[in-house]
Amino acid sequence: MSFVYSFQKLLDLKEKEKEQAQMGYAKSREALEQEDARLQKLVQDKVQMQRVIYQKTEANITMADLRNSYEYLDHMQQLIIKAHHTRAEAEQVMRHQQEALQQKALDEKVWKKLKENSHMQYTEKLKQQEQKELDEMAVARYFRQHVRPR
DSSP, X not given: OOXXXXXXXXXXXXXXXXXXXXXXXXXXXXXXXXXXXHHHHHHHHHHHHHHHHHHHHHSOOOXXXXXXXXXXXXXXXHHHHHHHHHHHHHHHHHHHHHHHHHHHHHHHHHHHHHHHHHHHHHHHHHHHHHHHHHHHHHHHHHIIIIITTO
């Protein structure tokens, strides 16, 4: 007679939920890394543009070109601000996914522990049953050897 855990399907479900939470967390972490890279690139581009503007001011440049350069620089600053907001949102999503993963991992751990306890109880019950049978056999042997021959 083998051990059958009555809540095995529920445990399997908890394991699948944990796997899905792990995938969700990995995706959100990847999205955050992409937003970090995008933000870093925008900041580098802005710094490069500032250098270009400075170099243009050293040379002869028309006011229209200078104004266009500063408008582009302002546009880049707006993109950086938006990228900061997008990054903050991605970080919030990642934290939420991490909390969900922690909860799913805890749920799975609880159900695994219940299965382990159930298996230990089953094993203990089998040992008790086996010991009872051995005791009955010993009593029967004693009865045959000592009580019946008289």
